[in-house]
Amino acid sequence: MKSFLLAVWEVLEVVIVAVVTVFIIRTFLVQPFLVSGASMEPNFDSGNYLLIDEISYRFREPGREEVIVFKYPNDPSTYYIKRVLGLPGEKIVIQNGEVKIFNKENLNGFLVGEKYLSLGVKTSGNITKELGKDEYFVLGDNRNYSYDSRSWGVLKEKYIIGIVRLRLLPVTEIKAFSYN
Numbered sequence: 001m002k003s004f005l006l007a008v009w010e011v012l013e014v015v016i017v018a019v020v021t022v023f024i025i026r027t028f029l030v031q032p033f034l035v036s037g038a039s040m041e042p043n044f045d046s047g048n049y050l051l052i053d054e055i056s057y058r059f060r061e062p063g064r065e066e067v068i069v070f071k072y073p074n075d076p077s078t079y080y081i082k083r084v085l086g087l088p089g090e091k092i093v094i095q096n097g098e099v100k101i102f103n104k105e106n107l108n109g110f111l112v113g114e115k116y117l118s119l120g121v122k123t124s125g126n127i128t129k130e131l132g133k134d135e136y137f138v139l140g141d142n143r144n145y146s147y148d149s150r151s152w153g154v155l156k157e158k159y160i161i162g163i164v165r166l167r168l169l170p171v172t173e174i175k176a177f178s179y180n
Helices: 002-029
Strands: 030-034 049-053 067-072 075-086 091-095 098-102 127-130 135-139 160-169
Touching: 030 160, 075 098
Parallel strands: none
Antiparallel strands: 030 049, 049 160, 067 075, 067 160, 075 135, 091 098, 091 127
8 A cells, every 4th residue: 555655646746747847838938829810921820839938038138020929919818929120219110111210320220121021022001100118019921911010009028928939830840940
């Protein structure tokens, strides 16, 4: 009887350690995310299963052209995936199908290269937006089918969950993402 109880206790210990480990990893380090919708095509399709790095932004700010997952500001129970284009303190101008950014280093502004967009895709709208110290301007890669900062405004930093690091599904499209 004593050896049976010891065996049960050992199994229970393993289960407890596994549950605590998964909880810590999922809560503080990595979170799964399932893409829903066409706003990030052709780079991310509906049904893609991604892993989101939640720890990097505890040590640094989000960077331009990084793909992030965040809570939608008007309904924090809904999660979105978009690409960061405008950073805190910058001025974003969308005009004639292009995104131009003005900041301290580029007082005359610069056009964002956006090599990740499909050939011929233009950014619709005529928007000028100055970002505050904790605000970001985010856009979907599929500009004609994206509900983003052009529609609902700037994204406050507090809503950002993390950066997309890995696509796990579909298996034929497994990919790790790094940003420069």
